[in-house]
Structure formats: C-alpha cells, structure tokens
Amino acid sequence: MKNTSVVDDVAAPLLRLLLVSVFLLAPTGCRDSGDAPPEVAADLSAPDSAGVEIISMSDSREAERVTLGEPLSRVGWSGGDPPFQALRHGRLLPDGSVLVVDVIARRMYHLSDQLELVDSVGGPGEGPGEFESIARIAAVSSDSIVAYDLTSNRVTTFFDTAVATRQMAEDRPAVFHAPSGVMADGRVFWGIYGATPYKLQSEGPLRAAVLVGDARGEALDTLASVDFVDIVRVGSRLQPRPMGTEGLTAPTPEGFVWASNGLPEIRWFSAEGELFRILRWIEKAEALDDEYWEDFVEAQVVTFTTDVGSPLPEEFVRDRYAGWHPVLPETLAPFLEPQFGSDGSIWLRRRPPLGEEESAYLVVSPDGRCLRNLLPPARFVFMDSRDGSVLGIELNELDVPSAVLYRLEPCSP
Secondary structure, eight states: OOOOSSOOOOOOHHHTTTTOOOOOOOOOOOEEOOOOOOOOOOOOOEEEEEEEEEEEEEEEGGGEEEEEOOOEEESSSSSTTTOOSOOOEEEOOOOOEEEEEEETTTEEEOTTTTTOOEEEEOOBBBSSTTTTTTOOEEEEEETEEEEEEETTTEEEEEEEEEEEEEEEEOOOEEEEEEEEEETTTSSSEEEEEEGGGGOOOOOEEEEEEEEEOOOOOEEEEEEEEEEEEEEEEEEEEEEEETOOEEEEEEOOOSSSEEESSSSSSEEEETTOOOOOEEEEEOOOOEOOHHHHHHHHHHHHHHHHHSSSOOOOOOHHHHHHHHHHGGGGOEEEESSSSOOTTSSSEEEEEBBBOOTTOOOOEEEEOOOOOEEEEEEOOTEEEEEEETTTTEEEEEETTTOEEEEEEEEOOOOOO
C-alpha cells in the first residue's frame, strides 16, 4: 500500500466519521532565500467589551518565510534502523526523547533525543498492550504514555514498568474524544476525535465538549463547548459537510486552544474554560466551483482505482462522490486539518493544489502574536514541536518513511 504523505483534509474527518483507521532539524531555522518579508506582527491588540483580547493581523501570506535547515537527526532510512512502514503520530517528550507510532505495525517506538532506538511497545492483537489500530497518543510524562485504539475503542496506558487498559463505553456518543495531551496542572486533555454516524440527529452546526480528567477516561469534566463541524444530509444519512470546515482543540501552557481548517481565527481558553484571546487575520478564500469539483473527483478516481493495495472499482468511487455536490461549501477551506505542538504552537498546512503534495505551513506562535510561513522540505509532514525542536515525517522516493528532527527558533514579533 502506498504510504501517502498526508491525510487529505476531505478524507480525514469522513474516515473518522466512518470509524476507519487511515494507514495512512540545522541549529536554527533559516529564512528563505531572497527578500523575505518581515514577520507579521499584531496590527491591533485590544480587549473587547467582555475583556477578551482581540489580535487582528493582515494577510497571512505576507508573513515571514522560513525554512528548516539540515536535520539534526534522522531514523528510518539507514541499515539497522527500525523498519517503519507508515508513521502517522509522534510526540516530543518532556525529557527530550521522542515517541513515534507506526500505524501498520501498530507499534510505538521510543527514541532518544538523537533518534536512536530505546524501546518499542505494542503490536497487533487484542491483548493487553496490543492494538487493532492506534489513532491518538498523549504523553502524560516521559515514562507514562496513553494510546487510543479506535477500532476496539480502548485506552491503554503504558507506565515505566506496567500496562493498564480500559475499555471505553461500547456505544460511542455523537461526538467522541481521545486523549491528546496534558494540561499544565497534570489533567489529561481529551481532544475531539470524530463523530458517530447513527448518533447524529439533525442538520446544522455541531458543537463538541472540551473534556479533561484522568488518563483512563473515568472521571472527565467539561470545560467548555466549541464549534466542531457542520452536519448535512447526503442521501439518506447525516454526516459532516464534505470539504467543509472542522474545528479541533489541544492543550496549551495556559489552558487550551481551538483552531479550524476553514476560519482565519484561533481562540485561546484558560484552564477553567474561559475565552481570553482571539486571533484573526486576512486569508484569501478560493471558490469551490464546478471546474475544481470535476478535477477533484477525477483525482480521487485515479487515486482509488490505482491503489496497489486495495483498488476500488471506478463506478464505486464516482458513486461515492456523486451525492456530495449539492451540499458542498461555496469556498474551499484554505488549510488542511489543524495540528498542534506540545509548546502550544499551531500549525496550519495550506491546501496544496490538486495533484500536488507540497504546501507551506502557517505557524502561529503560542501567544498568537507572531505568524510565519514555513516552507518545509520535500514530502515533510509535521508531528510536534517543543523547546525549539520540530519533529516530522519525511518520505523518500520509494515512500519509505523516516522520523526527522529539525531546529526552529521561536517566533517573536
């Protein structure tokens, strides 16, 4: 099966909706060659009537352009390296070491700060410490890792010397969550993961709870509710609007943050769930016209009918997308699914043109006061950032994945 470099922003929420697992750093960051524009600083920062700080910025494409220099370390392409098949998740741990997940091997690899293999846990199966799929991981500490198995709906916590598992409720709610990080006070943050089709009851905006609690999911508190997706009817079923917007959350040093792939706005909340900061910027919206849609469908036909692992009939692929056209949004979401660093930064990958893999990331600093356009190396996908280090995945010409570390100095306005 071809190891794709990024999950398409259309497929990601819909595959989660259908509960299908997708198997899917030089000492400093360097400015792009040429006359790069300055960092985009806040044009206006002032509280509104409710005391919420509003940060307004100009066009994000005018922000400073930066690149990543030579990698600090890499693992996966040399003899003796772990035989990675499909890396999809990774975290930089508090002690400087690294955790990456191979979703085909269903195994987590613990690497040193130089990306040398320390240990591995997991593997395929249904027993303690085994996985049918690994959909999300969270580092409670450097020696306590929580992993969510989407297929079995089970949470497994790996301690230094023990493994604990808990079966989640057999019947998932309309919006379900998975552990995705840790709050500053030690509570585990349960981020929005997906929706359960038969639990969706009506069309319109669907909001999702923001949950915190323990790693086992036994005592969860609701901090707030946020915008998740827009629900529409496609044929006889309800589902998130195809090619629509999706809002996701992640913990930050101050509380948690909400970001969307379609709205040029980011919202920060305190650890008590109070909104205290909003960043807004100018982002050009591209029309989702008939020409784009026809090209998109043709691209999906080529992708799914030529997949060497499990090709699909052309008629099946065309029928799948036929019902989408009446409920498509008028404009394209400018970004793919939001991603978040352990340092509180927000990484928004710009939607690449059809048929292309490469696109820049809009990187927002943890305080929302600085934007940069990061031009990544070829076939690079962001996984995490912490203390100036950036962890990513890169594929070579044979689609073999590697985990790679770069250095990127913090952004300051």
